[in-house]
Amino acid sequence: MSKPVILTGDRTTGPLHLGHYAGSLKNRLRYQETHEQFILLADSQALTDNIGQIGKVKDSVLEVAMDYLAVGIDPQKTTICLQSHLPALAELSMLYLNFVSVGRLQRNPTVKEEIRARGFDKSIPAGFLCYPAAQAADITGFKATVVPVGEDQVPMIEQTNEIIRKVNSIADRDLLKEVEAIVPKAGRLPGVDGVSKMSKSAGNSVNLSANPAEISSAVKAMYTDPNHLRVDDPGQVEGNVVFTYLDAFHDDVEEVEDLKCQYRRGGLGDVKLKSLLDLTLQNLLEPIRERRSEFEQRPDDVRDMVREGTRKALNRTEQTKSELFEGLGFFRL
Ligand code: TRP
16 A cells, blocks of 8 residues: 655745744654655745745755754655746646636635735735645645645645546546645644744744754743733733743643643742743754754755755656646647
């Protein structure tokens, strides 16, 4: 039996941070043992909302690839590949645009929210509006059946399945299998400010490559409970970012539960709590940072690894494209 195919990807707009680690990287480490896993360096998608910053997108490709390697993604088990060098994905995107209406794209809740957040309301880049069709091309191009995504990306998978159903109905057989989204239970990690989700653009992130001083100052600045003024005051755990991070990153679940009880009762100070989180994050990020610095010494090897993964992905996606063009009854030369 062949393993089920998993596709994940990240827009290459900057180095990965703790939010990526909690949300997807940890799972990818597990999936590479059980699935045939592809990770897409989504540089073309990154351009849909960063066309003025091509240099940033370009520079992020190897940065993100190094982040993957540093956390333990193994190129022997996982294929890391570069979206812009997989022409079949662009060709499938064009095909799929015929299966979606502009109105449907505009109603996609993720697109809607991103348009608002980026101030695109007045003039939406067409490529951006259409990125759900491109994402459907990514997913089906690899014949992925399982797609782990954050909650915010679920509408993309719904739209992918709508496109798949239309393709199958025109071909009058199941050319493509519908895909399943896997959404992490914990939801997305808040940023250190506790105001919004962790993201580079919000300036509230801690990069995987953060040095010890950067980690400590992020923890010091972290949002806790504004009404917890004295150590003896009862404190609130819900919405307290330090506890959210301990839940996400501290292995000893019981210890965290005990601390929550103490904090609620009163008698546990923020300084002590933060020093535990500081230690937890230092221990988590130190080996990642060290491995990353080794890869930073040999960028050519990292580039070769991406090239090799992209070659493999090229075979796979060209094959899917041929099957689809034939299955849909295109003219053959
Ligand atoms: N949309 C994802 C993001 O914003 C990146 C992405 C591109 C992706 N293609 C994908 C995710 C295919 C899952 C499957 O980061």
